[in-house]
Amino acid sequence: MATAICIQNSALFMYVLGRADDALILGHRLSEWCGHAPMMEEDMALANMGLDLIGQARELYTYAAEVEGAGNDEDKFAYLRDVQHYRNVLLVERPNGDFAQTMMRQFFYSAFADCYWRAMMSSTDPTLAAIAAKSEKESAYHLRHSSEWIIRLGDGTDESHRRAQSALNDLWPFTGELFQANPEDDALFAGRIAVDPRGLLQPWTENVTAILRSARLTLPQSQWMQKGGRSGQHSEHLGHLLSELQSLQRTYPNATW
Amino acid sequence: MTVQNISLWEVFIRSRNGLAHKHVGSLHAADAALALRAARDIYTRRGEGLSIWVVPSNAIIASDPADKEMLFEPAMSKIYRHPTFYDVPDEVGHM
Numbered sequence: 001m002a003t004a005i006c007i008q009n010s011a012l013f014m015y016v017l018g019r020a021d022d023a024l025i026l027g028h029r030l031s032e033w034c035g036h037a038p039m040m041e042e043d044m045a046l047a048n049m050g051l052d053l054i055g056q057a058r059e060l061y062t063y064a065a066e067v068e069g070a071g072n073d074e075d076k077f078a079y080l081r082d083v084q085h086y087r088n089v090l091l092v093e094r095p096n097g098d099f100a101q102t103m104m105r106q107f108f109y110s111a112f113a114d115c116y117w118r119a120m121m122s123s124t125d126p127t128l129a130a131i132a133a134k135s136e137k138e139s140a141y142h143l144r145h146s147s148e149w150i151i152r153l154g155d156g157t158d159e160s161h162r163r164a165q166s167a168l169n170d171l172w173p174f175t176g177e178l179f180q181a182n183p184e185d186d187a188l189f190a191g192r193i194a195v196d197p198r199g200l201l202q203p204w205t206e207n208v209t210a211i212l213r214s215a216r217l218t219l220p221q222s223q224w225m226q227k228g229g230r231s232g233q234h235s236e237h238l239g240h241l242l243s244e245l246q247s248l249q250r251t252y253p254n255a256t257w
Numbered sequence: 258m259t260v261q262n263i264s265l266w267e268v269f270i271r272s273r274n275g276l277a278h279k280h281v282g283s284l285h286a287a288d289a290a291l292a293l294r295a296a297r298d299i300y301t302r303r304g305e306g307l308s309i310w311v312v313p314s315n316a317i318i319a320s321d322p323a324d325k326e327m328l329f330e331p332a333m334s335k336i337y338r339h340p341t342f343y344d345v346p347d348e349v350g351h352m
Contacts, residue, residue, distance in 0.1 A: 039285060040285075041284050042295075044295075044298045044302075048298050145294055152287065152288075
């Protein structure tokens with residue numbers, strides 16, 4: 001059994017790690033659909049999006065390792081951290097549920113990632129700017145793909161509408177955390193290394209509500225938002241996800257094939 | 258698998274500027290926009306394309322295989338239609 005690694009704390013390191021965790025966990029969730037999607041065409045689309053996200057995670061972990069300078073690497077971050085050391089938002093660890101739940105989660109995250117990466121392209125940190133330039137094109141496609149499904153599910157049959165509305169009601173409280181800023185990130189915002197997510201809330205809300213309106217879906221009344229993922233307080237779902245994601249490296253440390 | 262309301266589309270990809278779109282296969286999709294997305298996801302994963310066309314399969318009018326003798330065999334005996342009876346001067350180079 002491989003023991004978990006502990007992580008050191010610096011603002012940039014923790015920031016990059018959090019973004020990498022978002023991408024890895026959502027990418028892993030999408031990979032769970034592989035071979036199970038409603039049709040072959042969508043199976044490929046979900047796997048493609050998953051691979052885009054895992055690719056983003058790898059670049060971000062590699063940069064996090066460089067910033068940390070403690071000899072860790074992408075594999076150690078992914079496979080040897082326990083649940084409470086993950087910093088992803090709770091949204092991305094939500095279970096796949098039905099296809100509407102998966103698409104709604106993808107839609108919320110991609111709408112955020114699309115404006116986030118576009119803004120990050122002008123980061124003063126050249127590595128983050130380069131990762132942003134690559135990720136922005138991928139996220140733009142994820143947003144278009146998921147938006148088109150949300151419109152068709154919401155404005156489709158009674159059954160697809162019911163499922164899409166139910167996914168919206170369930171996942172809406174998890175969207176607030178995308179725009180949460182940690183006090184220790186202030187220096188990163190001031191140095192224009194990172195983008196303050198609070199500034200992205202308005203464009204995100206406009207984009208998302210326009211699509212939801214076309215989909216004939218209605219926003220839940222309650223504006224109460226979940227949080228905790230960014231400080232390592234996760235739902236019970238992440239532990240199960242990690243036990244599968246990490247099982248091989250934990251059981252056979254340093255296994256290669 | 259239930260495929261109600263899901264129609265068949267033919268996919269054409271242009272791999273480079275200056276080349277024609279080439280038929281690469283088919284897929285199922287509910288409408289034109291989703292067919293285009295699916296074509297991107299299935300047929301351009303390895304950098305194959307610059308442009309995609311999708312066409313409803315039922316828009317294609319196909320020749321009847323039973324007609325193939327009437328349609329194609331008469332051309333077989335007319336070798337003079339091939340431009341192989343000319344001496345191409347070397348200066349012309351690649352044609």
